[in-house]
Amino acid sequence: MQAADTLAYNPQSLNALRFQAGQQGGKEATRAAAQQFESYFLQLMLRSMRETQSDDGLFNSRESRIFTDMFDQQTAQNIARGQGMGVADMLVDYIESSVQASQGIKPAPRPYTLPPVGKAPQAQVAEPAVQAVATETAVDGVSADAAGEPLTPKNFVNKLWPHAVEAAGELGVSPHFLLAQAALETGWGKSELKHADGSNSFNLFNIKAGKSWQGERVAAETTEYAQGVAAKETAQFRAYESYSEAFADYANLLKSNARYAGVVGLGGDAQAFARGLQQSGYATDPMYADKILRVMGSQAFRDGLTGQVLS
Numbered sequence: 001m002q003a004a005d006t007l008a009y010n011p012q013s014l015n016a017l018r019f020q021a022g023q024q025g026g027k028e029a030t031r032a033a034a035q036q037f038e039s040y041f042l043q044l045m046l047r048s049m050r051e052t053q054s055d056d057g058l059f060n061s062r063e064s065r066i067f068t069d070m071f072d073q074q075t076a077q078n079i080a081r082g083q084g085m086g087v088a089d090m091l092v093d094y095i096e097s098s099v100q101a102s103q104g105i106k107p108a109p110r111p112y113t114l115p116p117v118g119k120a121p122q123a124q125v126a127e128p129a130v131q132a133v134a135t136e137t138a139v140d141g142v143s144a145d146a147a148g149e150p151l152t153p154k155n156f157v158n159k160l161w162p163h164a165v166e167a168a169g170e171l172g173v174s175p176h177f178l179l180a181q182a183a184l185e186t187g188w189g190k191s192e193l194k195h196a197d198g199s200n201s202f203n204l205f206n207i208k209a210g211k212s213w214q215g216e217r218v219a220a221e222t223t224e225y226a227q228g229v230a231a232k233e234t235a236q237f238r239a240y241e242s243y244s245e246a247f248a249d250y251a252n253l254l255k256s257n258a259r260y261a262g263v264v265g266l267g268g269d270a271q272a273f274a275r276g277l278q279q280s281g282y283a284t285d286p287m288y289a290d291k292i293l294r295v296m297g298s299q300a301f302r303d304g305l306t307g308q309v310l311s
Helices: 003-008 013-024 026-051 062-081 087-102 153-171 175-186 243-256 270-279 288-296 299-304
Strands: 217-226 229-238
Touching: 026 062, 153 175, 153 243, 153 299, 175 270, 175 288, 175 299, 270 288, 288 299
Parallel strands: none
Antiparallel strands: 217 229
């Protein structure tokens, strides 16, 4: 009997399998250990289910119980080595992500399947909150950024994609969501907040500079909603040295503030992300969630993501 086959009869072999996976390394050894753990888990589940049944019966005996245990063991092994119940898959993902984290490797972008053009998922509209939101800007005409690149959705995405992936990995969400929000807040880069001398603040998410903010600031006119009524006012916003710094600060804001706890770790759930931002008070616009989802369902967003990870 092979070492990988002994787990059904001897749970202590889990230690041997763990050692074997550590020595051999690679996905195959990790999956073999995970499948054996799932097999043992299934055995315990089947045994627990049988213990709820009555021991009385014409064919109940010590020999029949031994035979039943052997049958359950083999059944558990067959299930684990086939499609399984997903336990082994979760273990493999957890082990691999833990190893990558220990090696300083960032996780891959969370999966998100783009909706059909014009069919963005609908978000529930929350009550207006207490922060600012930039005016939604359409993509019309072609101007250029400071580097001379045309301000098109594709160039916008290409410029920001690596930073979005980095921040999304910290937040446990799809980078598509961050790009869609940045596109909404800046009109695909056409309305980025500027200093008085025309230099860029790199504030893609229009995060305000409160009393605790120790960095540079930039003043700009913004639209606030109070009881559903829009009004213009001038406010102070955070300013950064780069887009990378802007994304990092955005991720830190959502992770460190308890009000955004419901937004972190949502994976590829676009509706939950947009709705969570609105309900947590990120913006006062009562249509903020719908606007983010509309960006994700637009042809401009799809065109911008050409060449990047679409799902």
